[in-house]
Structure formats: C-alpha cells, structure tokens
Amino acid sequence: MAQSKTPTDPRALKRKVSSQILQVPGVSGIGVPKGRLTVYLESDSKDVKDKVREVLKTVSPEANVVFLVTGKFAKQDSD
Numbered sequence: 001m002a003q004s005k006t007p008t009d010p011r012a013l014k015r016k017v018s019s020q021i022l023q024v025p026g027v028s029g030i031g032v033p034k035g036r037l038t039v040y041l042e043s044d045s046k047d048v049k050d051k052v053r054e055v056l057k058t059v060s061p062e063a064n065v066v067f068l069v070t071g072k073f074a075k076q077d078s079d
Helices: 010-021 046-059
Strands: 027-031 038-041 066-069
Touching: 010 027, 027 046, 038 046
Parallel strands: 038 066
Antiparallel strands: 027 038
16 A cells, blocks of 8 residues: 555644645635634635645545635734
C-alpha cells in the first residue's frame, strides 16, 4: 500500500500548499479554522475553486477543502 506524500494534518498541508494557492487569482487567504483546510475567496467562483482543487490534487489528492467567500482581504493600518 502506497503511503501518502503529505501528512493528513491540515496545518502541515497548509504550510505545504499555501504559497501555490495564494497565487491563484481570486483567493484571499488560506487557514485552518476548526482543524479544516479553508480557502477564502474574493467571490464564489467555480473556476477559482477548480484551480485550488488542482493544486491540492498534485500535492495531496485525498485532502478535503472548505471554501468561504469573504471578499478581498486588505492590510489594516495600525494606529
């Protein structure tokens, strides 16, 4: 039986794929709330979701991902 290339730990998976996923236009961010790999989207786009799944398929085909539409994240000025 072949072993998985990546750990099943969502945090480890996030570290491994975040740089690739954050390059996908339409992705606002990536996180692991409640222990689930979550990708934050600027808008509800099937195309963006498909691109994220393609990245995950090459790294961890068995990975589950949750998508949340949050809009675009912007850096906040600190006062």
